[in-house]
Amino acid sequence: MTATQPLTFTQILTELVAFPVLGGEGNHSIANWIKDYLDGYGVAYQTVPDETGTKEAIHCRIGPAVDGGIILSGHMDVVPTVGQPWDTDPFKLTLKGDTLYGRGSCDMKGFLACCLASVPLLLRSRLKKPVYFAFSFDEEIGCMAGDLLAGAIRDHYDEQPAGAIIGEPSMLRPMVGQKGIMVYTTTVRGSQGHSSRIKQEVDAIHEAARLIVWLEDKMDALIAAGHTDDRFHPNHTSIHVGTIKGGSAFNIIANECSFDWDFRNIPMDEAQDIIDAFQSHCEERVALRREVFPGFAIEHVAMHPPVPPLDTPEDAPIVDLVKQISGVQDTGTVSYAAEAGQFSNAGFPSVICGPGDIAQAHRANEFCTVEQLEGCMAMIEKLVEELVARP
Numbered sequence: 428m429t430a431t432q433p434l435t436f437t438q439i440l441t442e443l444v445a446f447p448v449l450g451g452e453g454n455h456s457i458a459n460w461i462k463d464y465l466d467g468y469g470v471a472y473q474t475v476p477d478e479t480g481t482k483e484a485i486h487c488r489i490g491p492a493v494d495g496g497i498i499l500s501g502h503m504d505v506v507p508t509v510g511q512p513w514d515t516d517p518f519k520l521t522l523k524g525d526t527l528y529g530r531g532s533c534d535m536k537g538f539l540a541c542c543l544a545s546v547p548l549l550l551r552s553r554l555k556k557p558v559y560f561a562f563s564f565d566e567e568i569g570c571m572a573g574d575l576l577a578g579a580i581r582d583h584y585d586e587q588p589a590g591a592i593i594g595e596p597s598m599l600r601p602m603v604g605q606k607g608i609m610v611y612t613t614t615v616r617g618s619q620g621h622s623s624r625i626k627q628e629v630d631a632i633h634e635a636a637r638l639i640v641w642l643e644d645k646m647d648a649l650i651a652a653g654h655t656d657d658r659f660h661p662n663h664t665s666i667h668v669g670t671i672k673g674g675s676a677f678n679i680i681a682n683e684c685s686f687d688w689d690f691r692n693i694p695m696d697e698a699q700d701i702i703d704a705f706q707s708h709c710e711e712r713v714a715l716r717r718e719v720f721p722g723f724a725i726e727h728v729a730m731h732p733p734v735p736p737l738d739t740p741e742d743a744p745i746v747d748l749v750k751q752i753s754g755v756q757d758t759g760t761v762s763y764a765a766e767a768g769q770f771s772n773a774g775f776p777s778v779i780c781g782p783g784d785i786a787q788a789h790r791a792n793e794f795c796t797v798e799q800l801e802g803c804m805a806m807i808e809k810l811v812e813e814l815v816a817r818p
């Protein structure tokens with residue numbers, strides 16, 4: 428690879444899709460390819476390792492070290508393909524007509540490919556404000572590196588970037604809001620015995636069922652209290668139990684039951700408030716049931732720290748900028764989790780805007796059209812024009 432023969436976004440995407448790096452897995456393979464690519468252009472970058480040393484995020488600046496630059500942010504990991512009926516090899520980018528198929532083509536290596544394909548343009552343009560790349564890992568298992576990477580960028584550069592564009596699939600429409608997300612496994616530990624002794628023992632399934640109903644009631648109570656935000660679909664915080672397991676036979680009182688649940692909070696609902704309310708309810712149940720079985724317990728394991736929602740005001744300069752460069756004036760919100768809230772909380776007002784349709788993400792035959800990727804290239808070109816023209 429040399430700087431004299433620039434790769435097209437399709438060629439770069441082909442390379443990126445070929446790395447089957449899932450969320451949670453070591454990512455040096457794809458990160459090394461990106462670093463080699465940047466090396467080929469003499470672009471200096473920083474890496475941000477995780478605690479285990481098996482993963483790294485990458486960030487770099489192209490342009491002058493002055494305030495007012497724009498961060499282009501994306502994640503390098505993808506979701507699994509196991510059990511999905513793919514018509515093509517998911518890790519081999521396949522062009523059919525105007526459509527590129529492959530895991531990550533849409534979510535969100537397509538955006539990364541457009542960023543990287545724009546490096547020659549960024550280098551030869553007389554940028555008055557810089558562009559930053561921020562490429563993370565483990566986004567798909569709970570935005571694990573978003574805070575780490577955004578914080579590293581804030582701490583590393585002396586200048587202050589003006590904002591971030593998170594290139595998650597939005598059909599290149601500016602998205603100013605995002606729900607937060609929190610995922611828990613809750614385990615109830617009761618006592619065991621003959622089913623006839625239900626009043627002398629504490630059945631973990633019965634107690635888990637109460638907690639699950641409490642969670643649904645909590646969701647309904649928030650809605651009833653007017654906690655709705657019509658920018659989102661659905662317009663309320665959702666609380667949902669996705670799995671439950673416990674018990675061994677109809678005639679044995681279950682001593683253990685665990686369930687996985689999540690909530691996706693609209694910006695007006697604080698994640699911690701929901702967590703606190705649930706935990707205090709659990710403490711009440713524990714106090715009550717320990718009168719019957721002193722070993723009764725309810726335990727919670729969070730899959731990740733809360734991913735904050737995004738709520739960028741319509742009049743924020745970053746929103747104007749993204750409207751201008753995308754050519755789309757009509758903003759929206761997304762109901763999926765992304766790193767936008769984390770970048771925003773780190774001091775970089777953020778807008779989600781990237782190629783492809785989220786409806787294609789995480790499923791078999793994930794795709795992105797060439798037209799969307801060309802649109803993303805055009806958006807970055809307009810960003811460059813803007814940053815060249817800025818005083």
Ligand SMILES: [Zn+2]
Nearest residue numbers: 502534535595
């Ligand atoms: Zn994504």
